[in-house]
Amino acid sequence: MKPDIEKLLEKYYEGETTLDEEKELRQFFQQETIPAHLLEHAAPFRYFAEARTQHPSATFNNRLVDKLTAPEPRPIRSLTTWFMRLAASLALLIVGFSGGRFYDQWRSDQQRTQQTVSSGDAMPTLEMKKVLAFEQHPKTSASERIQAVNQSYELSQADRDITQLLINTLNFDANVNVRLAACQALTRFENEPGVREALIQSLTIQTDANVQLTLIDALVAIKEKRAVNEIQRLAQNQEVLDVVRQKAQEGLNNLVQGGKSPS
Amino acid sequence: MDLQAFKQRILPVQGRLFRLAQLFLRNREEAEDALQDVLLRLWTNRQQLDTYHSVEALAVQMTKNLCLDRLKSPAHQKMANDAGLKEFEAEGVSPYRQVELADSAGLIRRLVEDLPTQQKLILHLRDVEEYSFEEIEQVTGLSINNIRVILSRARLRLRESYVKANNYEAGH
Structure with missing residues (x-):
């Protein structure tokens, strides 16, 4: 054993030993009793064996894990x-x-x-009101107003506002054609409150023959008996045109007969 | 690579890296600090670890370089100067010195630490960590023959200085 170790030591110092041989040397020098002449070689091997057991302290790993987990969000x-x-x-x-x-x-x-x-058909109403509003008259053209009046045909039902608007148009619009259109539009709403009365009243106001004729036609068509007096007055009025007087007479007859025949 | 896998891979190497760092820095706390640095660097580069041939060789290299860098850094030099002063005082025959000499393992450690860097590294890797020549070659980049020569010199020098120190002690 001893010469073996000496040979190994020689090789060792030349750097020629294998790992196994070095292990053998370390094990040899771990013994309690070592020959005196080899004692001076013992210390390094004992140191190597001891140094291998060195490890970082127990708290190190905890700190490390903390560090590893803590900075992890950094790249993220x-x-x-x-x-x-x-x-x-x-x-x-x-x-x-x-x-x-x-x-x-x-x-x-x-x-x-x-x-x-x-209402459901607010669109035409709104536009109508806008165009026919009295203060708008100077700005709007007659055709625009007629169009607005005609929009009332799109309405299934008229409220008081609409009929009043049409009545105003009928009575006060400057343009005859607009008034005619309003008159025709109003006859559609004969059942609305105030429309019939307005038509009768309008007969006294209107001076234009065309409008008078249309009004008489309308009143006869809706068989408005209360208009008889007015129409009679018109028929006897010398200032109105002959055509109108004839028409008034005719309408008068129709109304009176129409009133009689069904009863 | 998650933390668990990383730990599994690095934990077995951790002791080695620590001992290496301790060898260079001669101080437990500093060695732990350096080791932590190395591991953190490995962790941040964990995606590229698989591309390396040997993670251990890489880690050892990193530790060595980091330790040498630290030894060069001004902060460390100041500390080493303080330590050197203590050593210098200990050069005389002080009770402290005597106690340390009596502890031969402590003496050897000091003697190993006093070896030139390359000798120290190779001696440590070979005799403490039991690296094969191939592994040392990977870490240091030196040829095997070169490593043998350096290793031989380190061993001889270590014995020489040990015998010298022992005789010195015996003389007193």
Whole structure:
């Protein structure tokens, strides 16, 4: 054993030993009793064996794990900041677009509700009122007003506002054609309160032959007996045209006969 | 690579890296600090670890370089100067010195630490960590023949200085 060790030591100091041989040497020098002449070689091998057992302290691993887990969000955070920027810009865009869209929708909704509040066919009513409003007359053309009056045909039902508007138009519009149109429009609403009376009354106001003729026709058509007096007055009035007087007479006859025959 | 896998891979090497760091820095706390640094660097580069031939060789190299860098850093030099002063005082025959000499393992450690860097590294890797020549070659980049020569010199020098120190002690 001893010469073996000496040979190995020689090789060892030349750097020629294998790992196994070095292990053998270390084991040899771990013994309690070592020959005196080899004692001076023992210390390094004992040191090597002892040094191998050195390890970081127990708390080191805990600290390390803390460090490893703690900075972990760092790379992720850098990623998220980059990602966040993109997400934020996208979110802003989306918010902007959707905001605009919602506003648009909200506005059109409001418009629609405003329209639907008054009635189902508010659109023509509104326009009509706008065009036929008395103070608008100087600004609107006759054809525009006729068109507005004709819009009343789109209404299934007329309220007081509409009939009043038409009556006003009939009585006070400057243009004959507009008045005619209003008259014709009004005959559609003969059942509305005040329309018949307005037509009768209008007969006294109107001076234009065309309108008078149309009114007489209308009154005869709706068989309004209360108009008899007015028509009679018209038939006897010397200031009106012959045609009108004839028409009035004719209408008078029709009304009186029409009133008699059914009864 | 998650934390668990990382630990599984690095934990067996951790002791080695620590001992290496301790060899260079001669101080337990500093060695732990350096080791932590190395492991953190490995952790942050964990995605690329698989591309390396040997993670252990890489880690040993990193530890060695980091320790040498630290030894060069001004902060450490100041500390070493303080320590050197203490050593210098201990050069005389002080009770402290005597106690340390009596502890031969402590003496050997000091003697190993006093070896030139390359000898120290190779001696440590070979005799303490039982690296094969191929593994040492991977870490140091030296040829095997070169490593043998350096190793032989380190061993001889270690014995020489040990015998010298022992005789010195015996003389007193």
